Amino acid sequence: MSIANQDITVVVQGPVQALPDRNMDEGITVRSLASIRKYLPGAHILLSTWEGQPTEGLDYDELLLNKDPGPNINRYRADGTADKTNNNRxxxxxxNGLKRVKTKYAMKLRSDNFLTSDAFKHLQQAFPKRASEYCFLKERxxxxxxxxRDYAKGLPVVFHACDFFYFGLTEDVLxxxxxxxFDDLVYDESRKGQEQHDGFPCFMPDCTQRFWLKALQKFDPSIQIKHLHDYSPALKRISDLCYVNNLVIGEPEVIGLGLNTKFSxxxxxxxxxxxITYIHHLAWQRLYKKYCDPAHAIPGNLADIVRTKLLRLILLTPKRLEGALRLKKQQAKQRS
Structure with a gap:
């Protein structure tokens, strides 16, 4: 079944590119909106940005101006200064944008990214079979x-799903x-002079892990990790099943996504x-074959496996040593 563009709402979220000194590609939001008109003619565009943003002249169908919640504190440095992220933003x-969607399908698209095709429509429908465990959504x-990621700082990680782009049934994306x-981390005076963050003295969970885990925990509160590299064969299996049953993972060029220059x-x-640390579409298909459809044929499978393993062996070993050294120093500071 093909998806009609008229059944899609694209929620373009984030700040609007309008000033030369903004830390975004100049004109990127204009490019983002134009790409939707080009590749999804007839789709509804909902621009969800902030009060006070200059939106004049932008090509959207519906505008939502949100109150800025501000950044949230996720870490304190040893000198007591706070590190902040834009998770709540x-x-x-x-x-807020997704709550206004009335169409059957929805896309979440950053205002500094753009479309390069509509391949995501085919991918969303291309893998009909699912396993029974950790199958939380109606469709992928x-x-x-x-x-x-499969790896961060040279070591394996789980539940590390990107938050840039989502496309599927509106009820599932929502x-x-x-x-x-995300609550602000509360400063602990008893640990004054030490770095403070979740998972300390190990590396703190990545923000992409935080988003994905919060979503999964709505369905199964037992899905937890303690820090960035909290890993076991059991956690790996659960993470893989959550990926393969609820998502279709693909490279930007595979799904039809263009990234701003910060990530390209x-x-x-x-x-x-x-x-080589990311989960490529062929690797996701291997999970699909393993857990959902043993008859699924994967093109170029063996060559991809060999190439990825060799590159990871060569390139991740130095990162693994560097990460282990940083972790050892961090743990030593805690004991001192």
Whole structure:
């Protein structure tokens, strides 16, 4: 069954590119909106941004101006200064936009990303079989593989799904974003002079893990990790089943997504050392074959496996040693 563009609402969320000194590609939101008109003619565009943003002249069908919740504190440095993230900002602009969607299908698209095709429509429908365990959504949701990681700092990780792009049934996309706000980390005076964050003295969970876990915990509160590298064969199996039963994971060019220059070109996130840590579409298909459809044929499977294993062996070993050294120093500071 093909998906009609008229049945899709694209929630373009985030700040609007309008000023030369904004930390976004100049004109990227204009490009984002134009790409939707090009590849999804007839789809409804809902721009969910902030009060005070200059939106004049932008090509959207519906505008939502949100109150800015501000950044949230996720870590304190040893000198007591707070590190902040925009988790709540992303959550508010995404969730408030999705709550207004009236069409059967919805897309969550950052205002600094754009479409390059409509391949995601086919992918969302292309894998009909599912396993029985950890199958939480009515249908699968297509996501980008950038930062959907198998490895971080050279070590394996779980539940590390990208938050850039979501496409699927509106009820499913909404379910993944209708999650609690992120609370500010409370400063602990008894640990003054030490770094403070969740998971300390191990590395703190990544923000992508936090978003994905909050969504999964609505369905199964037992799904938990203690820190970035909390890993076991049992956790790996649960993570893989959550990926394969609820998502379709693919590279930007596979799903039809264009990224701003911060995450593309020669930037760190797009270099081979980072790309080999991500879960590629062929690797996701291997999970699909393993857990959902043993008859599924995967093109170029063996060559991809060998290439990925070799590159990971060569390129991740130094990162693994570096990460282990940083962790050892962090733990030593706690004991001193």
């Amino acid at each position: 992303q959550l508010v602009s995404t969730l 949701v297509v996501v980008n593989n950038t930062f959907t 379910a993944l974003w209708d999650i609690p706000w 070109g020669d930037e760190r996130a797009n270099r081979i050392g980072s790309l």
